[in-house]
Amino acid sequence: MGDMKYVAGVDIGNATTEVALAKIDGQDIEFLTSGIGPTTGIKGTLQNISGVFMSLKNALEKAGMDYSDLAEIRINEAAPVIGDVAMETISETVITESTVIGHNPSTPGGTGIGVGTSVLVTELSKIREAKDVIVIVPNKVGFAQAAALMNQAKENIHITGAIVQADDGVLLNNRLDKKIPIIDEVAMIEKVPLGMTCAIEVAEQGTVLSTLSNPYGIATVFDLSSEETKRVVPIARSLIGARSGVVIKTPTGDVQERSIKAGTINIIGLKKEVDVDVDEGSDKIMEAISSIQEIDDIQGETGTNVGNMLNKVRRVMAGLTNKSPQDIKIQDLLAVDTFNPQKVVGGIADEFALENAVGIAAMVKSDRLQMEMIAQVLTEKLRVPVYVGGVEADMAIKGALTTPGTSVPLAIVDMGAGSTDASIINREGKVKLIHLAGAGNMDEFMTALKGNEFYAPLQSVYENGNGLLFDYGMALDLYYFNQIWSVRKKLFKGNDLDEITKAYGEKFDMLNLQFILRSKRYYKMEPAAIYAQLIPVNYKLKKEEITALVEATSKEEGEQIFSRTWYGRKYQQLNLISMEELYNSLLRTVLEKEARKDPYSVAVLYSYLYHKEHEVNRLTIALECVRYQVDPDEAMHYVHNN
Secondary structure: OOOOEEEEEEEEOOOEEEEEEEEEEOOEEEEEEEEEEEOOOOOOOHHHHHHHHHHHHHHHHHHOOOHHHEEEEEEEEOOOEEEEEEEOEEEEEEEEOOEEEOOOOOOOEOOEEEEEEEEEHHHHHHOOOOEEEEEEEOOOOOHHHHHHHHHOOOOOEEEEEEEEOOOOHHHHHHOOOOOOOEEOOOOOHHHOOOOOEEEEEEOOOOOOOOOOOOHHHHHHHHOOOHHHHHHOHHHHHHOOOOOEEEEEEOOOOEEEEEEEEOOEEEEEEOOOEEEEEHHHOHHHHHHHHHOOOOEEEEEEOOOOHHHHHHHHHHHHHHHHHOOOHHHOOEEEEEEEEEEEEEEOOOOOOOOEEEEEEEEEEEEEOOOHHHHHHHHHHHHHHHOOOEEEEEEHHHHHHHHHOOOOOOOOOEEEEEEOOOEEEEEEEOOOOOEEEEEEEOOOOHHHHHHHHOOOOOHHHHHHHHHHOOOOHHHHHHHHHHHHHHHHHHHHHHHOOHHHHHHHHHHHHHHHHHHHHHHHHHHHHOOOOOHHHHHHHOOOOOOOOOHHHHHHHHHOOOHHHHHHHHHOOHHHHHOOOOOOOOHHHHHHHHHHHHHHHHHHHOOOOHHHHHHHHHHHHHHHHHHHHHHHHHHOOOOHHHHHHHHHOO
16 A cells, blocks of 8 residues: 555646546556646646646545645646737728728618718708708607608709618608618717718618729719729728718828738748748648648748737747747647638728638647746645646547557547647557647637627626636627517517517516526525626516515515516416426417417417427437436426426
């Protein structure tokens, strides 16, 4: 028994740090438990130490052990991976006293092209001279009033189009005596300059802009010179693929485009060098990478986007490792074709133009000295010997061979959050290791998400700094629920709108009731934390009732408040305790009732989709019950109540 000892193995990854505890007695190895925690900082740097502590603590607590029980700790040789985006063409469109919008409202009004002077709809009656005008309709003027003012305009005023702040394009168009192109949903309508020449275009349903997406089309509309035509190229490009657009010209307006070359990647091998232009795309880049058997370093052209990106990698790693940037070598690179949203400066509807781009993840060469520093700091703090155990792929092979029945030859592939490792061992026991760049981390994910509609709902969780997967999931759920509730009036009318409002309204109310119950009963959450997770929708459940339930100080008080709500009065069998079990049953009953009542409404479709989804859920529950050998009667209870 004198040879018996406890050992911890630590795997520092790009996203997580994992720990395995084992008891070693002579030649016998017994796995005890594992632990996991988030990796702190960039993989392979001193910032990882906090993550190692958390993961070790997690594993030791499970085993009922302390740091002092460990004879040694072994950590992997971790290679850092940093991701970024190299643009095909990074263009910054600067519009001075000029405006361009190119968003796609779901329901623009009318079709065609119109040119005229921008005028507030309330100012139409004040115009004396004959002129062509584009009418500006802010939120404070309703569509009925706007239509009346436009229909009453003098005969010498030729209304050629309209820009509307509200989602009223179709409603306004239906009330006009003369049909015109109308763009609606322009949030920042106050930014539209008045008294300036405008061109507005709305394409037919299923088609895209043809005039304003072409610089020569804009030149024809505004009678531009050849030099002025060159300057509107970025405007035309930002409108390509849109169904509607507006260009507004001001006397001093000018458009400038500043482009930064994507640049060339220089791959330096021990025997040869290869250059490849980022503009050629990811396939050519990866082909060039594969042509070099052993890469010494990868560099980017000075003053270009890819050069700046790779230099940033060197600077970041140099700062983290206390080395000179020149000493940082990039070992591998992964390139993927993608798109990158670029904000159109001067836009009035938060427009973005998608630029072709190449996503790049660069991997810095493993620095054993850096890992030795991590091991030294851990040894000093834990008072336990810490050793660098080897590269990940090698350890994967050794670990796999401990599995009973495993023999050589053997191949292991480890697809991590930042790199991909492969190791192959032949019959003679010779191991070949490959360690390549892969995906990035959460920082890079959020950077890539900028300009996407999902960036905003996830940003607050990300900026908080300690968000878990649950928090990101809840943020997306809340965004989804909000979107459903906000767009239903655009998608449905009349009876269909009533049916979908009822179905989703009751669902959202019940989900909020469930969450309030769970958060107070099981998680003892504070009111402020509960409010943050609730769906911001009220149907039959009033705001003041939600507040009272969240603030209730006892179970009895909560029951009394609930009994006075619409749900408490309607469903006598329902209470806060039975909510979990009855939720699906009640929702199913509501949908079936509405579908039978109006078999030609959207309720039938929603009911069908709901039942199909829950049919899959019930099958999953049944399989899980069989897997975990749940008693059949108990299993049927779970299936029935889902």
